[in-house]
Amino acid sequence: MNYTIELVWLLNLFCNFRCKYCFTSTMDPSELFQGYTNMDRMIDGFNRNGITWLVHMSGGEPFLFPNFLELCQKLSRNHYMSINTNLSTDNVFEFGRRIDPERVKYIQASVHLRQRGGGLDDFIRRVIFLKSRRFKIFVSYLMYPEDMVGFEKTFQRFIREGIILFPKLYRGVWRNEFLHPGIKRRMRRFSRLRPLLKRTYPQNYSEREKRFIRFFYERSLRLAGDDYFDSDCTSDLSKETKWLDGVPDWRGRLCYAGVRSLRMDPWGKVTRCHSEHRVLGNLFEGEVRPMEEAEPCKSRICYCPYYGERYLVDPSGGEVKTRELPDKGQPGGIPDFEGQLLKEADKVKAI
Numbered sequence: 001m002n003y004t005i006e007l008v009w010l011l012n013l014f015c016n017f018r019c020k021y022c023f024t025s026t027m028d029p030s031e032l033f034q035g036y037t038n039m040d041r042m043i044d045g046f047n048r049n050g051i052t053w054l055v056h057m058s059g060g061e062p063f064l065f066p067n068f069l070e071l072c073q074k075l076s077r078n079h080y081m082s083i084n085t086n087l088s089t090d091n092v093f094e095f096g097r098r099i100d101p102e103r104v105k106y107i108q109a110s111v112h113l114r115q116r117g118g119g120l121d122d123f124i125r126r127v128i129f130l131k132s133r134r135f136k137i138f139v140s141y142l143m144y145p146e147d148m149v150g151f152e153k154t155f156q157r158f159i160r161e162g163i164i165l166f167p168k169l170y171r172g173v174w175r176n177e178f179l180h181p182g183i184k185r186r187m188r189r190f191s192r193l194r195p196l197l198k199r200t201y202p203q204n205y206s207e208r209e210k211r212f213i214r215f216f217y218e219r220s221l222r223l224a225g226d227d228y229f230d231s232d233c234t235s236d237l238s239k240e241t242k243w244l245d246g247v248p249d250w251r252g253r254l255c256y257a258g259v260r261s262l263r264m265d266p267w268g269k270v271t272r273c274h275s276e277h278r279v280l281g282n283l284f285e286g287e288v289r290p291m292e293e294a295e296p297c298k299s300r301i302c303y304c305p306y307y308g309e310r311y312l313v314d315p316s317g318g319e320v321k322t323r324e325l326p327d328k329g330q331p332g333g334i335p336d337f338e339g340q341l342l343k344e345a346d347k348v349k350a351i
């Protein structure tokens with residue numbers, strides 16, 4: 001695929017699932033934003049400046065974006081796409097019939113078992129359908145602490161259908177929601193008990209869990225073969241085990257994020273990457289000016305290391321320091337995406 005810039009676009013803050021590890025699940029329903037609706041402005045923004053985009057669609061759930069199929073049809077005339085989805089909606093079939101698979105780099109479908117009430121038949125039907133239409137589709141399973149136990153059974157169910165399931169690391173905070181608040185209050189007084197109440201991942205996977213995760217990866221990779229993720233694929237799930245002990249700190253290293261890859265919020269605001277929020281314009285309401293050359297990374301952590309790994313000028317040069325992921329809101333901690341996005345939503349409401 002011949003594209004100029006990869007753009008990660010968070011299309012919406014809206015999903016039909018309420019996974020407890022997702023920022024959309026804690027949002028007030030009035031704050032949920034299904035997506036920008038001025039189709040002409042969006043398409044004009046993409047077509048205006050001679051850039052061929054690879055638009056990586058994420059959210060929220062992209063297939064719930066208003067007029068999603070029309071958007072994909074119009075976008076795919078001049079640009080390419082990749083999609084992160086829970087694959088839970090029936091417009092997937094229409095998508096498969098109307099969109100040229102040559103314009104879609106890959107679809108990453110996540111299982112989110114609990115949200116499906118244990119029923120995987122529809123999900124499997126949609127994966128098989130998309131494969132039959134020649135779409136490249138990767139299926140992943142988030143290794144959220146409480147859900148890890150369901151991986152193997154799900155893997156076995158999928159492999160019978162010819163689908164390879166990949167584990168995906170959880171990067172975020174787990175909180176124990178099973179204990180009475182009074183008991184939790186008392187437990188907090190004892191530092192040794194605190195990990196039973198709250199832990200941050202990936203650094204808190206136990207050694208045993210890490211061994212399992214590595215085994216699952218290696219098995220899936222063996223089954224998938226070397227060319228399953230091509231070298232041009234950013235969401236290359238085969239890289240995940242590199243970050244089992246923490247997230248990388250590439251501060252000071254030259255990175256093409258901002259030049260060859262950008263991030264965009266649901267309202268068109270474009271920034272350098274997931275972790276560094278230098279504003280480079282607005283695609284729907286003005287102009288976007290990508291940076292002209294690679295610059296040193298300024299972020300204490302590369303929150304989405306797929307992008308760092310892909311866009312560092314020399315990913316193999318120098319030591320890769322991993323850093324424990326601090327809590328949300330602490331300096332250098334998990335970026336407060338929810339807070340940032342809600343501030344943007346407020347500004348838009350105020351206009």
Ligand code: SF4
Pocket residue numbers: 015016017018019021022023024025059060061086112
């Ligand atoms: S399916 Fe994805 S977007 Fe939807 S709630 Fe779960 S993690 Fe969030």
Ligand code: SF4
Pocket residue numbers: 250255256257272273274275276296297298299301302303304305307308309311312
């Ligand atoms: S290394 Fe990661 S955090 Fe740093 S600029 Fe590149 S993509 Fe952004």
